[in-house]
Amino acid sequence: MQKFVLNETSYHGKGAISAVPEEIIARGFKKAFVASDPDLVKFGISGKVTELLEKNGIEYFLYSDIKPNPTIENVQNGVKALKECGADCIVAIGGGSSMDTAKAIGIIATNPEFEDVRSLEGVAPTKNPCVPIIAVPTTAGTAAEVTINYVITDVERKRKFVCVDVHDIPVVAVVDPDMMSSMPKSLTAATGMDALTHAIEGYITKGAWEMSDMFHIKAIEIIAKNLRGAVNNTAEGREGMALGQYIAGMGFSNVGLGVDHSMAHTLSAYYDTPHGKACAILLPTVMAYNAEYTGTKYRDIAKAMGVEGVENMTQDEYRKAAVDAVRKLAEDVGIPTTLKGIVKEEDLDALSESAYADACRPGNPRETSVEEIKELYKSLM
Numbered sequence: 001m002q003k004f005v006l007n008e009t010s011y012h013g014k015g016a017i018s019a020v021p022e023e024i025i026a027r028g029f030k031k032a033f034v035a036s037d038p039d040l041v042k043f044g045i046s047g048k049v050t051e052l053l054e055k056n057g058i059e060y061f062l063y064s065d066i067k068p069n070p071t072i073e074n075v076q077n078g079v080k081a082l083k084e085c086g087a088d089c090i091v092a093i094g095g096g097s098s099m100d101t102a103k104a105i106g107i108i109a110t111n112p113e114f115e116d117v118r119s120l121e122g123v124a125p126t127k128n129p130c131v132p133i134i135a136v137p138t139t140a141g142t143a144a145e146v147t148i149n150y151v152i153t154d155v156e157r158k159r160k161f162v163c164v165d166v167h168d169i170p171v172v173a174v175v176d177p178d179m180m181s182s183m184p185k186s187l188t189a190a191t192g193m194d195a196l197t198h199a200i201e202g203y204i205t206k207g208a209w210e211m212s213d214m215f216h217i218k219a220i221e222i223i224a225k226n227l228r229g230a231v232n233n234t235a236e237g238r239e240g241m242a243l244g245q246y247i248a249g250m251g252f253s254n255v256g257l258g259v260d261h262s263m264a265h266t267l268s269a270y271y272d273t274p275h276g277k278a279c280a281i282l283l284p285t286v287m288a289y290n291a292e293y294t295g296t297k298y299r300d301i302a303k304a305m306g307v308e309g310v311e312n313m314t315q316d317e318y319r320k321a322a323v324d325a326v327r328k329l330a331e332d333v334g335i336p337t338t339l340k341g342i343v344k345e346e347d348l349d350a351l352s353e354s355a356y357a358d359a360c361r362p363g364n365p366r367e368t369s370v371e372e373i374k375e376l377y378k379s380l381m
Helices: 017-028 036-042 047-055 072-084 096-110 185-204 210-231 235-257 259-270 274-293 296-302 316-333 344-357 372-380
Strands: 007-011 031-036 059-063 089-094 131-139 149-154 159-164 172-175
Touching: 007 017, 017 047, 017 089, 017 131, 017 172, 017 185, 017 210, 031 047, 031 096, 047 059, 047 089, 059 072, 072 149, 089 096, 089 259, 096 131, 096 149, 096 159, 149 259, 159 274, 172 210, 185 210, 185 235, 185 259, 185 274, 185 296, 185 316, 210 235, 210 296, 210 316, 210 372, 259 274, 259 344, 259 372, 274 316, 274 372, 296 316
Parallel strands: 007 172, 031 059, 031 089, 089 131, 131 172
Antiparallel strands: 149 159
């Protein structure tokens, strides 16, 4: 038996944010807890949504104690603020950091026995759905608005831990490409490559099946076609990436990822490396590492990436072509090719052990080990 969990409702396309107050009113909510990071508030991105709340007479409280790679402290402070303000719904505006913080806050508010946050790691046995979340992404990559996952950083233990919980999925996703148009090129590139990593890892993960494959292969095709344009801020590219990353999220959220994500989480925990950047640097190397354990799936990936003549290639040729196409896309959008200046030699053992312990690692199509993960890190230094 297979299980799929998706949003109750989602809105897509230019102007979709107009649905936010409509949904709040239709669902009978009285006050919104708006979770968004300080930069989005500072540069007026969050204001595009809060202005709509004000125009519709909807009371809200703005919470912005959120940093990239959000911490246990960010979550616990948010839980306290939610209780004090008396809101009955959450509007999460941002990328993965805002979304993940909002999910953890919403879960703990209705399942207070997990207030330590750490006990939510893995598949947490929560009993109650979180405070209803309306999610408005501002980056075309994380797909956190449609996933049952969130990731929190344990600063004390230098770990990012993945939480998987069907009770945290936003009830409404509002995917408006205009909310993503102000993102700098580097962030668009990194989050876009994160979306591609989701789609590729989701396609080859052990849990993949026919329905998830449908989402992932289409997501790869859309991302390959639109990421370059999105980085150059074309309207077509932005709209395409907004859709492609969401479709990828529909798939991977339900089947899992792999060792690229487990290694990337660890880089963020140790060095505060932006998640999308870490995933993107690792992706071609991890794809090559996994190639022999993917059957014919790299043929499909190569086709979706726009490689010509795949039908006439041998297995080794189409596997190499898929990896090369991903590497070329990463280079075209300005992703670094190595971990030089990020990873410290003396941290390799601890990094590798942490990556092996990460909840994403078991989904990898190839069985791995601490030592093999260490060699993957070293190969990029």
